Amino acid sequence: xxxxxxxxxxxxxxxxxxxxxxxxxxxxxxxxxxxxxxxxxxxxxxxxxxxxxxxxxxxxxxxxxxxxxxxxxxxxxxxx
Numbered sequence: 004x005x006x007x008x009x010x011x012x013x014x015x016x017x018x019x020x021x022x023x024x025x026x027x028x029x030x031x032x033x034x035x036x037x038x039x040x041x042x043x044x045x046x047x048x049x050x051x052x053x054x055x056x057x058x059x060x061x062x063x064x065x066x067x068x069x070x071x072x073x074x075x076x077x078x079x080x081x082x083x
Contacts, residue, residue, distance in 0.1 A: 051078045 045058040050067045051074035061068035062075050069075040 049074055051075075 046055045047058050047061055047068045048055050049061075049070040050064070051069055054070050056070055058068065061070065062072050063069075064075040064079050066079055069078065
C-alpha cells in the first residue's frame with residue numbers, strides 16, 4: 004500500500020512539474036519577428052537599361068534611378 008501512495012505522489016509531482024514547464028514556455032517567449040527577407044522591398048527600373056533592382060541599390064540621377072554610375076553618365080551626360 005505504501006508503494007502505491009509513493010507512486011501516486013510521484014505521478015502528481017510529475018504532472019505539476021510538467022504543467023508548469025509548459026505554461027512557462029508559452030508565456031516567456033514572444034513570437035519571433037519575421038525574417039528580414041520576408042519584408043517587401045521597393046523595386047525600381049534603371050532609366051537607361053530598364054533593369055529592375057531594389058531602390059536602396061540604385062544610383063540616383065536628376066532624371067531618376069540608375070543601376071550604375073556609368074548608366075547615369077550615359078543617359079544624363081556629364082563628366083566621364
